[in-house]
Each structure stands twice: as C-alpha cells, then as structure tokens.
Amino acid sequence: MPAANYSYDDVLVTGASSQDVVEKISRSSALLGDQKDGAKGAAPIPALTLHGISLSFGGVAALVDVDLSIRPREIRAIIGPNGAGKSSLINVISGVYRADHGTVVIGPTSYRHVKTERLASLGVARTFQNLALFKGLSVIDNVVAGRAHTVRSSFAGQILGLGRARREEADGRARADKILKFLHLNHVGDRLVGTLPYGLQKRVELARALVAEPKILLLDEPMAGMTASEKHDMADFIRAAREQYDTTVILIEHDIGLVMQLSDRVAVLDYGRKIADGTPDEIRSDQRVIDAYLGVVAENEDGEGI
Amino acid sequence: MADFDWLFLIEVLVGGLLSGIMYSLVAIGFVLIYKTSGVLNFAQGSMLLFAALTFVSLVERGVPFVLALAITFAAMVLIGIAVERTVLRPLTNKPPITLFMATLGLSYIIEGAAQLTWGTQVHALELGIEDIPFDLGGVFISQFDLFAAAVAAVMVVALSGFFRYTRVGLAFRAVADDQFAALAVGLKLPWIWATVWAAAGIVALVAGLLWGARLGVQFSLSLVVLKALPVLVLGGFDSILGAIVGGLLIGAVEKLAEVYVGEYFGGGIESWIAYVAALAFLLIRPSGLFGQKLVERV
Amino acid sequence: MTVITADFRSGQFTSRWLAPAALVAVAYLVLPFIGSTYIYEAILMPFLALSLAGVGLNLLTGYAGQVSLGSAAFMAVGAFAAYNFNLRVDGLPLIVSILLAGLSAAAIGIVFGLPSLRLKGFYLAVSTLAAQFFVQWTLTKFSWFSNDSASGVIDAPPLTLAGVEFTGPVGRYLFSLTVVVVLTFLAHRLTTSQTGRNFIAVRDNETAARIIGVPVLKTKLLAFAISSFIIAVAGVLWAFAYLRTVEPAGFNLDRSFQILFIIIIGGLASTRGAFLGAALIVVFPLVLSRLGSFLLGDLFDSGVLDMSQRIVLGALIILFLILEPDGLSSLWGKIRRRLGSADGRAA
Numbered sequence: 026m027p028a029a030n031y032s033y034d035d036v037l038v039t040g041a042s043s044q045d046v047v048e049k050i051s052r053s054s055a056l057l058g059d060q061k062d063g064a065k066g067a068a069p070i071p072a073l074t075l076h077g078i079s080l081s082f083g084g085v086a087a088l089v090d091v092d093l094s095i096r097p098r099e100i101r102a103i104i105g106p107n108g109a110g111k112s113s114l115i116n117v118i119s120g121v122y123r124a125d126h127g128t129v130v131i132g133p134t135s136y137r138h139v140k141t142e143r144l145a146s147l148g149v150a151r152t153f154q155n156l157a158l159f160k161g162l163s164v165i166d167n168v169v170a171g172r173a174h175t176v177r178s179s180f181a182g183q184i185l186g187l188g189r190a191r192r193e194e195a196d197g198r199a200r201a202d203k204i205l206k207f208l209h210l211n212h213v214g215d216r217l218v219g220t221l222p223y224g225l226q227k228r229v230e231l232a233r234a235l236v237a238e239p240k241i242l243l244l245d246e247p248m249a250g251m252t253a254s255e256k257h258d259m260a261d262f263i264r265a266a267r268e269q270y271d272t273t274v275i276l277i278e279h280d281i282g283l284v285m286q287l288s289d290r291v292a293v294l295d296y297g298r299k300i301a302d303g304t305p306d307e308i309r310s311d312q313r314v315i316d317a318y319l320g321v322v323a324e325n326e327d328g329e330g331i
Numbered sequence: 332m333a334d335f336d337w338l339f340l341i342e343v344l345v346g347g348l349l350s351g352i353m354y355s356l357v358a359i360g361f362v363l364i365y366k367t368s369g370v371l372n373f374a375q376g377s378m379l380l381f382a383a384l385t386f387v388s389l390v391e392r393g394v395p396f397v398l399a400l401a402i403t404f405a406a407m408v409l410i411g412i413a414v415e416r417t418v419l420r421p422l423t424n425k426p427p428i429t430l431f432m433a434t435l436g437l438s439y440i441i442e443g444a445a446q447l448t449w450g451t452q453v454h455a456l457e458l459g460i461e462d463i464p465f466d467l468g469g470v471f472i473s474q475f476d477l478f479a480a481a482v483a484a485v486m487v488v489a490l491s492g493f494f495r496y497t498r499v500g501l502a503f504r505a506v507a508d509d510q511f512a513a514l515a516v517g518l519k520l521p522w523i524w525a526t527v528w529a530a531a532g533i534v535a536l537v538a539g540l541l542w543g544a545r546l547g548v549q550f551s552l553s554l555v556v557l558k559a560l561p562v563l564v565l566g567g568f569d570s571i572l573g574a575i576v577g578g579l580l581i582g583a584v585e586k587l588a589e590v591y592v593g594e595y596f597g598g599g600i601e602s603w604i605a606y607v608a609a610l611a612f613l614l615i616r617p618s619g620l621f622g623q624k625l626v627e628r629v
Numbered sequence: 630m631t632v633i634t635a636d637f638r639s640g641q642f643t644s645r646w647l648a649p650a651a652l653v654a655v656a657y658l659v660l661p662f663i664g665s666t667y668i669y670e671a672i673l674m675p676f677l678a679l680s681l682a683g684v685g686l687n688l689l690t691g692y693a694g695q696v697s698l699g700s701a702a703f704m705a706v707g708a709f710a711a712y713n714f715n716l717r718v719d720g721l722p723l724i725v726s727i728l729l730a731g732l733s734a735a736a737i738g739i740v741f742g743l744p745s746l747r748l749k750g751f752y753l754a755v756s757t758l759a760a761q762f763f764v765q766w767t768l769t770k771f772s773w774f775s776n777d778s779a780s781g782v783i784d785a786p787p788l789t790l791a792g793v794e795f796t797g798p799v800g801r802y803l804f805s806l807t808v809v810v811v812l813t814f815l816a817h818r819l820t821t822s823q824t825g826r827n828f829i830a831v832r833d834n835e836t837a838a839r840i841i842g843v844p845v846l847k848t849k850l851l852a853f854a855i856s857s858f859i860i861a862v863a864g865v866l867w868a869f870a871y872l873r874t875v876e877p878a879g880f881n882l883d884r885s886f887q888i889l890f891i892i893i894i895g896g897l898a899s900t901r902g903a904f905l906g907a908a909l910i911v912v913f914p915l916v917l918s919r920l921g922s923f924l925l926g927d928l929f930d931s932g933v934l935d936m937s938q939r940i941v942l943g944a945l946i947i948l949f950l951i952l953e954p955d956g957l958s959s960l961w962g963k964i965r966r967r968l969g970s971a972d973g974r975a976a
Contacts, residue, residue, distance in 0.1 A: 119840060121836060121840075141836070141839045141840050142839050142842070142844070142845070144840050144842070145840070145841055145842025146842065150840075150841070151840060153837065157834045157836065157837035158833075158834070158837075159829055159830050159833040159834060159837070159838075160833050161829045161832065161833050161898065162826065162829055162830070162833070166826055169826065170826055170827075170830050170838075170841060170843070171841050173823070173826075173827060173830070173838075173841055173842045173843040173844075174841065174842025174843075175842075176823050178823070180819065180822065180824040180851060180855070183818075183819070183822035183823055183824055184815050184818045184819050184822060185818075186818075190822070190823070193823065194822075194823060197823075233841065237841065237842070
C-alpha cells in the first residue's frame, strides 16, 4: 500500500498539496501495478523509490524529474548513453549529490537528502565508477573496512586488546575471509590492493560492499574495463550475491548485452530523463530507446560494450 | 562616541591597507605558480631573500643600481629554470602535497645558499624613497607605502594584461586550466613552467626590494612568506584579484586588531591574528573569496 | 605516494618483532654501560624525543593524511603544561603531570583539528600554522606559564618515576627510553587496529570511507587528539630530559618543519620510519660539522655550518621525495629483502 512508502514528513518536506499527494499515490500504484507482468514475485513494498529527482550543475540539467522504483531482491539496471545521468542518480541515492527536487525513499523513510554517513546503517552499499579503494591497505583490510559501521569498541579497547575489540576484529576478518572466498579473491588477500590488476580491484570493491551484507547494493559500472570472461564472472557473482544474501541490486552498466541477460528490469535514461522502464524484452524493442542509442541496442546482444 | 578619533582610525586603516598591499605582492608570486602548476611554492620567501640579498650585495660592492638590478633579474630567471629541471621535472604527477614539501626543501636550499654566498649580516637597502609621512587632510600616510602600493598596482595591471593579451599569457592560462589539453595542442610544458618560475622570481625580486627597503635585508625577510599564506587562504590560491583583496583585508584586520584590540592581549598579536582571521573565514568559505571551488568527482 | 601497508594480522609473534625487541634489549642492557656522556646528551636523548614526536606526527599526517605544520606547538604545550602541573599541584607524581599535559595537548589538538572537517590539503596545513603561532605567542606573552621567571627560561624538575629518581645522563636516558618504548608500542598497536584502519581509509578516500560507515568526523579528531598527546610527551622529554630547561624558543616553526622532515625522510605511515628519520636528522649535523672542519678547517665556522646544514637538509628532502618517496623505511625494507631476510612480507 502506498502508505508504506509515504510518510507524513514526505508531504511536509516536498510541500506537496494534498492534490499532489493523490497524484503521486496513483502514480506509485501504477508502478506497483507492473508487478503483475514480468519478473520475480516479491513483496509489493519497494526496497527503494525515487520520486521526482531533479539535479542540475550550474545550469546543466543532469537529472530531470526521475521516478524509479526498485523491488526487493530484483536486479535493476539503469542504462543510457554517456552523460545521461546514471552516475548522478547513484550519487543522489548515496547522498554524494544533493538533489534539487525530489525525494529518495529507502525502506520506510523518505529523504530529501540522504546523509552519506547513514548509508551503511541503512543497509546500503555501493561501488564506484573510478574505483574508491584504500590504496594503503591490503585486499583483506579493504574488505574488513566494509564492516566499519558495526564497530563499537573504543580505540583504547582496541589498543589494549580488550574483549569486545578482539571479538569485533575476529568477526570482521571471518566475514571478510568468507567474502573473499566467495569472490575467488583469497589468493591475493594479503596483497596491497593497488598492486592488483584492474579487474581484480573491481572485484575487491564488490567484496567490500558485500561484506556489509547490504539490503541494497548500488553498482556503478562494476564491469567497466573488464575482459569478456571477467565480465561473465562478475555477472555470476552479482547473481550469486542476490541469491546468497537476498540483496537488491541497482546496476549501471554500458554493456547492453550483459545487462539484458542479468537484470530483471531495466530503466533507460537519456539527457537526465527516464525514457523507458520495463523488462529487458520491453526495452529491447522500445523505439525511444533505440533512437537514444542510435540503433546500437540490437547489435550488442553478444556482449560488446558501447 | 563624539570624540572618537576618526582621523586616527582612518590613518590606521589606510596604513593597514597599504601594508596589506605589501603582503599581496608576495602572494602574487605564489598565485602565479599555483595557477599554472598547482604547486604551492613555499620557497617564494627564500627567493625574495635571495633577490634582495643579491641586489644589495652587488650595490654595496659598487655595482651601479641598474646593472645590479639586471644581474639579479638574470639570476632569478636562472633559478627558475634550474628549479624546473632539477625539482619539478622529476616530480611531475606527484600529489600536490609532495610538491609542497619539495618547495619546503627548496626554501632551505635557497636560504642557505643566499647566506652562504653573501653572508648573514643585515644590510640596509636604499631605493631612493624617503619614508616621510605624507599629510592628506590630517591623515598621515607613509610615502614609502604609497610608492609600494603604486608598484603593486603597476605589477597587477601588467600581469593581468600579460595573461589576457599575450600569447605566452594565454599559454599560462591554458596550462592552468588543463595540462593534458595544453600538451595536446603542442604547448611545451617544461618551457612554460620554467617561464612561470622565472616570472615568480621577478615578482620576488620586486617584493624583495620593497620589503628589504622597509625591514632591512636579513634572514627574517624570508619569513614574509608566512604573512602571504593567510592572504592566499582568504583570496584563494589561484586568483590574482584574490591576492590583492586578501592582502588588503589581512593588512587592515591586522593593523586594526593590533591597535584597538591588541592592548587587551598584551600586544604582539600580529604574529597570529592574520592566521586566526583567515581560519575563521575559511570555515565559512573553504575555498577562499575568489578561489575555485573544488568539486569532488566520485 | 604509495604507502607501506601495516600488518593487521593479530598478535602473532612473527619474526617481525625480533629486530625491534633486540634493539630494545640492547638499548636497555648494553647502551647504559658503554656510552659516554656526549652520546647520551647530544645523540640519544634528542634522538628519543624527536623519534617520539615523529611517531606522533606520523599518526596524524602519515596514517590519517592530515597535514600539520604546527607540531612544535604541541611539544611546547606538553613541556609547559607538565611543568605547571608539577609545580602547582602539590604531591602530584611526575608521571601524572605528564599524562595531564598530554591530555591538555589532546584537547587543544582537537580544537585546532576542527578545521580539518572542512579543509583539506594546503588549507589545512595553513590553519595548523595558526596553532603554531598562537601557542608560541601565548607561552611567551603570559609569564604565568614560566612561573614569572625574569629570564623566561625555567629549569626542568627532576625526573622521578614511582619514587625512583632518574638523574645523570644515564638516568635520564633510561627514563626517556622507557617512555618512548611504551608509547611507541601503544602507537603501533593503534596503527594495526580498526581505528588505524579508519585513519588510512579517511586518508585514502574520505568519501568512500564515509559511505561505508567510517565515522569520519570522530576519526579525524581522534587522530589530532592522539597525535597531540604523543607529541606533547615528546616535548616533555625534550625539555625535561634533554635540555633540562623549559622555554618557548626551541619550539618554533623550524622545529615543526624538522619533525615533518623526520617523517618524510623516515617514511610516512611507518612507525620505524620515525626512528630512522630522527636518527638521520640528529646525526647528520654532527657528521657535517666534523666533515666540514676536517675539509675546510677554520673557514668552517658556525655560520657556515648552519647554512650548509640548511642546504644539505633541503637537498636531502628533495632527493628523498624524488628517489625514495616512501623514505628510509622503505629503503630499509628493500635492503633487507635484497639480503634474503626471512621477513619477505609487505613492510
């Protein structure tokens, strides 16, 4: 029911009149409506919703009135030509950018501006387009760092090796080990992360995001710069993560063929607007999408990137 | 407040503004280098000392004013070229903080070399301008300060014109904007950087002569760099206009604080008031008045 | 700069501990008996104090990535606070005075560290200079800190620990050694803990750190606090054990730069780097002056020595930045690996 994704605050914050609220409620019902066709059956309450997100940088519109709804446990792709605003969308969700208008609803709460420092405790984790690993740490330490939000011990306790600090550290390492095994990274666990090849570094970033056991995983071009076989592996890992950890995945990717195989639903952005939203089959044959990509969509089913 | 000494306030204010111009002069040297290469040249102060010391030592040994000026000028240009080859080139692409620390080391070298060559005594520097107060409607202004302000104004106009209207200036701006793009259009980076450092050296020369005339030429001259830093912080590291406005502000705040507030602190607050003022300002505007805002791209 | 990773594996007694343990053993069991007064006074004690200051600054600048140019100010705070606590609170053991001095410095460190929440890089470095100048001015201006002494210079109190008085060069050396060993050990434990990992995360990518839930604000302030504490204690050692006077003059900007040079030359984010750097900084002026008077005789007076020192120091900095940006520590590691040492792991 819409009540689940609307709080009273939402009305106050966006200054919506009751008419607008009614409009939005009916819009969100429509979104929930396409649950009937396609994809996995899941609880009707979306894991994450974007309402009317608009963002511009000094006059240049990056996002224009974008609505998006993501169901729990689905793999949702966001595609679009370069500069369409995909990364900006992820950055708005993770609070790195502040939207000019619109709200982000994560779980039951609606946010005018997501606070980045709260992301981890909200159960959201992400990877970055240009890699944001900690170069001074080894692979396993980067991954353990992903558990930072769970640490409750004080620095004094850690220095003196007191009980809780010890337990937390051991717990963090155990989980990190598990994830490294899961992603076939344990053979490089002790290496300085900057010394690894690019593809492995991307995987380490995924590991760092997964170790937090997030409810929502935001992947910003997780397969950029990878070889075909690396991409295949990564896609398997993403699927496995969804199966294993019940994670909802929001994925930006340029490799259309891969996206079509991997995702449950796809949203297409062009010049900051959402021009299409549906299952891979629907998107593949959507004229607006084809136009946006200048007819390149159909040619990329064998997995070549744009 | 009927008998508040407004005249005195204006005098102090004007004095502060004028001494602020002197700070700006030093800051401009920083801006030149920072604008084109992103390097905060801590050695600017030692370059100032070197220039002043060289000039004054030559003059004391009987070299005519203009010739001494020319020789010092040449020396600063040579230093610029040498710095580019030996320090900057091996450290290309290193993070800015590395380059800052290299300039710290450079400042030690230049200071040491200057005093090793010319000795550590204090010298008086005569520029031919008497420091007689100038009476402007009851307000006393130092003639020397006015001269310095005039020099600074000329320099700013010259530099602004240079950046805007000459090919070399255009090249500087291109490099400041985007090094790779500049390379792509065929600009020779090493040459440009050598030129920039030479230009900064000349700014150091002018500032060195003025400061040396005021304070006497001695080691503490290199410490004026510490006065330039709050100016840069206030005005932004990459703006010449910011260096001027920042200098004026810092000069004014410093003098006013010294005279009106200083007594409550027992005097001597000039050593830190500029920094605290700049700091307070930074907390409101982290990139300074005119500096470019840093946008973090993730 | 690439930085050597710390070894986060929990407390195994690996061969990595062998060398430091051996050195400490030598320091305690051998050095007190074979050294001359000159060695203790002119070499070992300044070395120990500066090394500790380096360890402290390293936590802030090397590990947490917050550049500070005002470390000498915190040494001054330590020395003067310890002096005043010891003087004005009756019956307070010296160790407690030192601890309180450290805590005072930590509090001041937090205040001057607050700008780090909005400022980065150069801007932050410049704001730390505010600390340097303000503290120096305060300690010079208000004679209360110097117990209203006419000359502004005061004698350091005798060093006592648990009723035992550490007098004479050897005594003071042992006192310094103990303090340094204990604090270095604790600092090292910090670098391999979750907090240490947070420091590195904030340094390497603050945005990513914030997103994964590292408490960035708390982490930065903690770095300032702990680092200031350690540097303050180093200041106490410098004044009480080495100089045996407490005065603001020796804690000037040049000293701040000196400590920064120590950690750059020694290797950022490396505990042993602070010791290697301090050793070089302490020893090289002495070597230079011997060399100078040997080569140039009378021409080499103190003025020439001072200037040559500046030149050589500046050149060393630049050389290290160009050739070995990870400092002596990394160089040491390379040499050891070259010699086929058993310790082949990272760092």
